[in-house]
Ligand SMILES: Nc1nc2c(ncn2[C@@H]2O[C@H](COP(=O)(O)OP(=O)(O)O)[C@@H](O)[C@H]2O)c(=O)[nH]1
């Protein structure tokens with residue numbers, strides 16, 4: 001019996017998603033480093049064919065299957081077109097990818113996704129890949145960019161994007177405020193409060209001059225409010241190794257497995273989800 005729960009041999013899979021530069025690759029690196037300290041086996045996977053360099057040890061790297069420069073040459077495409085085609089080529093080989101990943105043993109798989117959020121969230125290929133990898137124990141960590149989250153309208157845009165990603169991929173999603181070390185204490189507190197209390201965010205939107213744009217944001221916000229969908233941000237800093245345990249706790253709460261981060265010791269292999 002695997003501790004991951006469910007019938008699949010793959011451990012729980014966490015997809016790290018966010019806009020370009022939000023800190024996805026850094027998070028995978030920090031999470032892997034941190035989990036080694038806990039003596040837990042985290043498998044890092046790179047699904048970004050456009051990555052120049054990654055700083056984690058990738059158990060699977062899409063660049064071994066698909067070379068962006070070769071795709072550009074072969075199909076006479078620019079970098080953007082090549083990225084889109086690469087995503088589709090990868091999906092066409094999803095069975096192979098899943099087979100390779102299923103041979104790996106570990107307690108949790110963390111997946112770095114393409115730099116541009118739309119390449120992962122808006123391509124049919126990604127849903128297919130998630131299906132093949134096993135939807136039943138997959139989740140999304142969505143990273144809010146701190147600089148885009150500082151203004152009320154920017155914050156609402158991030159909320160909308162996160163909701164769209166969740167809707168597109170149909171996986172349980174937890175929102176994190178990435179690079180939280182870049183915000184000063186006051187800013188951080190304000191942004192975290194917005195994420196819990198939409199009525200305060202709404203007031204901040206009113207106060208932010210912006211005419212039509214603000215009206216749009218408020219309408220969107222009210223829609224979300226009616227579904228009581230506050231994004232509930234958790235601060236995260238790969239730089240300071242903050243919030244990493246919250247990722248683990250989230251995945252454990254959903255799918256069990258892995259040692260308890262608060263104990264910080266080796267995994268209890270027999271532990272079952274209750
Ligand atoms: N201060 C700070 N910078 C970060 C943090 N995480 C990432 N960065 C920086 O943000 C930039 C983009 O990060 P990257 O992980 O490549 O983003 P990606 O495009 O989402 O994969 C890099 O210059 C990182 O060094 C963090 O927690 N704190």
Ligand SMILES: [Mg+2]
Pocket residue numbers: 024025026048051112113114115
């Ligand atoms: Mg990256």
